[in-house]
Amino acid sequence: MKIIDKYILKRYLGTFSVMLLMFIPIGIVIDVSEKVNKMIANKVAMSDILVYYVDFTIYFANLLFPIFLFLSVIWFTSKLANNTEVIAILSSGISFNRFLRPFFVGAAIVSLFALMMGFFLVPAASKGFNDFRYKNLKGNNQTRETSDIFRQINTDEYIYVSNYNYMSQTGFNFAFEKFKDNKLVYKINSNRIKYDEKTKKYILYNYVKRTIGTANDIIESLDKTSMTFDFEPDDLTPVVYVAETMSIGELYKFIDKEREKGNANISTYLVVFYKKFSLPISAFILTLIAVAVSSMKRRGGMGVNLAIGIVIAFTFIFFDKVFGTMAEKSALHPFVAVWIPNFVFGILAIYLLRNAKR
Structure with a gap:
């Protein structure tokens, strides 16, 4: 690996880590301010609160990691462009495709980490996160999710x-x-x-x-x-909550069991299952879009790139939520619904990269 690759990869992973370290404490502070009165009223032990915020950190980071990654790539690539470092790299004879290689390596590292988290760490964190809210935060809106439960058990x-x-x-x-x-x-x-x-x-x-x-x-x-x-207590819990707390192997077996029962909510479980694979792939797509948007030096500087990036990032999240809900509530197949945002933004990434190369 050349010096330039190490330099870009170090900036890629370093900026992403800093972005997480910046925003996760903000999320914790907001959550504490909303729930501190309920925690005091219910006399929640400090040890339980600490464990809850460990779970909260993992849950929150996994939920918003595409936005953090996207904004961090735009941030440091815009700085490279503003300092004319991108022009210097390309002027030295390195092609734009070769320039993208360390970004792909960084996206692969982040994707692998996100995949392992989604398979093993996030389910346990999601269970602890939701258990704490059910047990200690009385009057939370989560309690309403357990009303009017109808299940076909076979x-x-x-x-x-x-x-x-x-x-x-x-x-x-x-x-x-x-x-x-x-x-x-x-x-x-x-x-x-x-x-x-x-x-x-x-x-x-x-x-x-x-x-x-x-x-x-x-x-x-x-x-x-x-x-x-012939049903378990988990059959009476909110459908998404159950699916989120299972490792990939447990979720796969659970879906097979529910399919045999003819469970009408099978689409909800499949959405959670497919998202475990689609979310890491989005790291590559968002990385390409971020590089294409921010590698050009623009009038207005980094602020313009960040504004464009924020619009694209939240549009991606909007697509993800809308099609996920459609899969749960309509005849749209969960696999198609989960992968449509990646497909659409993948095409956008190719289009933006072609323009950036010019």
Whole structure:
């Protein structure tokens, strides 16, 4: 590797690291200011808070790393251009494609790191991050995500819970329906259902079972009973929350299991699965766009490049969110929805690079 490659690669990784170190503390300060009153009111232990902010850092960095990377590349490449270093490099006989090589190496390093984080570190951090919010931040908007839960647990069985508390593993207004040949066989209702970790059974309070008969229905009622069902407590948690807390192997097996059950929310899990692979690829695409935008010396200097970069970065995030939601709520295939932003911005990167070479 030549001196110029080491120089650019060092600036690439160094600026990206500084950008993370600058913005993550800002995110932590904002989060603390929003939640400090709830933490004090709920007497949260300092050790739990420290662990939460470790998880928060990993979660926050993974969520916004494309923007951080994009802005950092624009920042240091604009400085190279303003100092006429890009002109000097190209005037020495180095082609524009050769000039891009250290940027590709830097993008590969960052992509590999992001891939490993998405496979192993982020799921654990996401679980700790969400567990803390459920347990210690009462009244958080996250609690509303567990209302009106309807699941198909296999081809013939359906469950419904009007409200579910993740930490206590307790649901309210539970209903279980069993079908055979598209006809209702029986239905179970309970005012409250709680999962028992020791027995691996569900305790039902104010239990009522109605079995459909040919002439008369049979009704059975008990104040309290325990039963075994073919679903896990995780089936009653918010769909994205469950998928985000699994490693790549666990998520793959989980999707297979849910597909066999005929789960209607399978698209949501697939979006999370495919994003683990598409997000690192975006590092290459955004790097190319950033170099193409900022390698030219412009009137107005670095500010113009940063303004263009911010618009492109947030447009990318907008595309990513819109198509992800479309995959979850419409017939658009999750794989297509997740990769459309990379495809569109990949074409944009090629177009901008061709102009930059001229």
